[in-house]
Amino acid sequence: xxxxxxxxxxxxxxxxxxxxxxxxxxxxxxxxxxxxxxxxxxxxxxxxxxxxxxxxxxxxxxxxxxxxxxxxxxxxxxxxxxxxxxxxxxxxxxxxxxxxxxxxxxxxxxxxxxxxxxxxxxxxxxxxxxxxxxxxxxxxxxxxxxxxxxxxxxxxxxxxxxxxxxxxxxxxxxxxxxxxxxxxxxxxxxxxxxxxxxxxxxxxxxxxxxxxxxxxxxxxxxxxxxxxxxxxxxxxxxxxxxxxxxxxxxxxxxxxxxxxxxxxxxxxxxxxxx
Amino acid sequence: xxxxxxxxxxxxxxxxxxxxxxxxxxxxxxxxxxxxxxxxxxxxxxxxxxxxxxxxxxxxxxxxxxxxxxxxxxxxxxxxxxxxxxxxxxxxxxxxxxxxxxxxxxxxxxxxxxxxxxxxxxxxxxxxxxxxxxxxxxxxxxxxxxxxxxxxxxxxxxxxxxxxxxxxxxxxxxxxxxxxxxxxxxxxxxxxxxxxxxxxxxxxxxxxxxxxxxxxxxxxxxxxxxxxxxxxxxxxxxxxxxxxxxxxxxxxxxxxxxxxxxxxxxxxxxxxxxxxxxxxxxxxxxxxxxxxxxxxxxxxxxxxxxxxxxxxxxxxxxxxxxxxxxxxxxxxxxxxxxxxxxxxxxxxxxxxxxxxxxxxxxxxxxxxxxxxxxxxxxxxxxxxxxxxxxxxxxxxxxxxxxxxxxxxxxxxxxxxxxxxxxxxxxxx
Numbered sequence: 001x002x003x004x005x006x007x008x009x010x011x012x013x014x015x016x017x018x019x020x021x022x023x024x025x026x027x028x029x030x031x032x033x034x035x036x037x038x039x040x041x042x043x044x045x046x047x048x049x050x051x052x053x054x055x056x057x058x059x060x061x062x063x064x065x066x067x068x069x070x071x072x073x074x075x076x077x078x079x080x081x082x083x084x085x086x087x088x089x090x091x092x093x094x095x096x097x098x099x100x101x102x103x104x105x106x107x108x109x110x111x112x113x114x115x116x117x118x119x120x121x122x123x124x125x126x127x128x129x130x131x132x133x134x135x136x137x138x139x140x141x142x143x144x145x146x147x148x149x150x151x152x153x154x155x156x157x158x159x160x161x162x163x164x165x166x167x168x169x170x171x172x173x174x175x176x177x178x179x180x181x182x183x184x185x186x187x188x189x190x191x192x193x194x195x196x197x198x199x200x201x202x203x204x205x206x207x208x209x210x211x212x213x214x215x216x217x218x219x220x221x222x223x224x225x226x227x228x229x230x231x232x233x234x235x236x237x238x239x240x241x242x243x244x245x246x247x248x249x250x251x252x253x254x255x256x257x258x259x260x261x262x263x264x265x266x267x268x269x270x271x272x273x274x
Numbered sequence: 275x276x277x278x279x280x281x282x283x284x285x286x287x288x289x290x291x292x293x294x295x296x297x298x299x300x301x302x303x304x305x306x307x308x309x310x311x312x313x314x315x316x317x318x319x320x321x322x323x324x325x326x327x328x329x330x331x332x333x334x335x336x337x338x339x340x341x342x343x344x345x346x347x348x349x350x351x352x353x354x355x356x357x358x359x360x361x362x363x364x365x366x367x368x369x370x371x372x373x374x375x376x377x378x379x380x381x382x383x384x385x386x387x388x389x390x391x392x393x394x395x396x397x398x399x400x401x402x403x404x405x406x407x408x409x410x411x412x413x414x415x416x417x418x419x420x421x422x423x424x425x426x427x428x429x430x431x432x433x434x435x436x437x438x439x440x441x442x443x444x445x446x447x448x449x450x451x452x453x454x455x456x457x458x459x460x461x462x463x464x465x466x467x468x469x470x471x472x473x474x475x476x477x478x479x480x481x482x483x484x485x486x487x488x489x490x491x492x493x494x495x496x497x498x499x500x501x502x503x504x505x506x507x508x509x510x511x512x513x514x515x516x517x518x519x520x521x522x523x524x525x526x527x528x529x530x531x532x533x534x535x536x537x538x539x540x541x542x543x544x545x546x547x548x549x550x551x552x553x554x555x556x557x558x559x560x561x562x563x564x565x566x567x568x569x570x571x572x573x574x575x576x577x578x579x580x581x582x583x584x585x586x587x588x589x590x591x592x593x594x595x596x597x598x599x600x601x602x603x604x605x606x607x608x609x610x611x612x613x614x615x616x617x618x619x620x621x622x623x624x625x626x627x628x629x630x631x632x633x634x635x636x637x638x639x640x641x642x643x644x645x646x647x648x649x650x651x652x653x654x655x656x657x658x659x660x661x662x663x664x665x666x667x668x669x670x671x672x673x674x675x676x677x678x679x680x681x682x683x684x685x686x687x688x689x690x691x692x693x694x695x696x697x698x699x700x701x702x
């Protein structure tokens with residue numbers, strides 16, 4: 001893992017009226033690293049993503065790109081730096097085909113006319129490189145499944161040759177098989193040396209692909225964990241802010257029930273023997 | 275984007291076996307089309323079942339209408355009637371071309387009738403009362419239409435007033451302005467041997483003209499699709515085989531030569547038809563082959579997606595409404611040319627409904643995001659055929675309205691049903 005982070009946030013703060021949405025948030029992403037950004041609803045994940053993507057610039061703090069401070073005040077600036085964002089609602093046009101969506105807003109032209117052949121060739125090449133399987137690049141997005149749409153949206157973000165990809169809840173609405181496909185794709189992004197910020201609620205997904213987990217709680221950093229050496233319980237307690245939380249209580253209740261059942265079973269067995 | 279990932283397949287993470295290997299970007303469940311004509315037939319039947327009707331209903335409709343009227347009156351499919359039918363259709367058809375753009379955007383323009391009337395009035399008053407040369411008056415009239423449309427677009431795109439309301443205001447407002455421009459007299463007669471009169475009464479009498487145009491169109495179509503196919507082959511993406519190109523060219527050639535022959539049976543190739551076809555072909559090119567057209571379709575699909583892709587939503591919207599105004603004005607020129615005057619009923623009556631109905635009957639969706647410039651041509655032919663056939667049979671306009679209304683309703687029902695079928699077939 002290289003020493004300089006491709007993207008580093010230092011002391012990012014953001015206010016919305018009376019709400020302090022982010023306070024002194026730090027985050028580092030290195031090339032070829034998947035950083036999961038987790039936190040409960042309202043923890044500031046989306047706000048942080050928006051500050052990085054240039055949609056809602058931070059009030060305070062510094063964003064460093066490859067070691068030097070930059071201003072990201074517009075989505076366009078973020079894209080030019082090499083930050084691609086795939087939002088939860090994908091933003092694809094249902095009526096256009098896969099090629100049309102991949103190249104929307106940056107169509108290739110040849111003597112002023114759309115170069116469909118070249119766009120189709122590059123689309124097939126890109127999808128093949130990412131091992132994305134879809135029926136055809138010439139069918140409308142409407143006929144694809146949720147997972148296929150997600151992979152097309154991610155592939156679309158890669159056309160601009162970004163260095164950092166932000167995925168906002170990429171598996172939120174997906175089935176088992178489709179989630180696996182998207183997680184495969186995330187791993188392929190890492191293999192290509194991209195930095196990936198994975199915003200997710202799903203602990204299983206996070207543990208499956210992330211290298212590090214950055215936890216936000218009430219707009220502040222609440223720890224960064226190495227996935228390999230951290231248990232799910234530790235992450236959950238960082239998210240909820242307490243070792244005694246709904247998740248652990250639930251686990252305890254379940255354990256109690258099992259114990260009680262075992263005890264009852266044992267008692268029964270004893271009674272039967274007597 | 276050419277990194278070979280196969281070396282990384284041995285990573286100890288839980289990757290499914292296929293993930294790291296070079297896999298073709300084709301789903302194995304995809305039903306591949308068979309070669310040859312059996313393939314066409316099965317593909318055609320699959321499309322029918324899944325509701326991708328395209329222009330099939332309107333073509334079938336045209337044939338049915340032709341047969342019904344021909345049985346009633348043998349003059350219907352005659353050269354004179356059909357030639358006149360095409361010329362009369364040009365004005366409404368041109369307006370419908372602009373409507374297609376607006377519908378693809380997912381909006382509606384109710385002002386086109388009034389704008390076409392206003393443009394006709396501007397032309398007539400400038401030319402007759404103020405002595406402006408006809409060509410200049412014609413350009414200024416088109417500009418008036420474009421400006422009126424741009425104004426609708428501005429209120430819609432920048433202020434956020436629904437297009438329905440803005441253009442409804444335009445419907446009333448521009449009609450009022452037209453009456454104002456025409457003045458107390460109410461009717462301004464045009465020079466009956468001038469440029470505007472020629473729009474609908476000039477015919478290229480040399481039989482070479484009609485056949486030449488048909489040949490040019492067929493040859494251009496074949497060459498363009500052949501070159502495209504060759505490039506696709508060279509780039510290694512799926513292409514159409516030569517046999518299919520020949521078949522498609524033949525499908526175009528037959529109607530092209532039949533219509534050319536018909537025109538030559540009467541007065542020759544009408545100028546109105548040349549201009550109308552030219553506008554349709556140009557619009558089709560813009561919609562399908564330019565990034566501007568792609569933006570219009572994208573907005574019809576998802577405004578938010580278009581915005582995030584960096585498309586200037588307001589600019590595209592304003593330009594589409596300006597274009598709709600300009601084609602409405604152009605159509606107004608042809609309608610004025612037919613009566614050789616601009617009067618208080620210019621652009622009134624069923625013109626607006628006919629133009630919108632033509633676009634929808636031709637297969638452009640009212641729900642946005644889908645359509646083709648050719649639907650303006652096909653749809654206006656349906657509407658004009660019904661009108662012409664009924665006039666031939668001496669049916670009262672009361673019945674005509676009801677039948678045209680029923681046809682429009684049928685077209686919208688087909689649009690809605692085909693959308694629903696496509697949804698259940700996973701295609702919409």
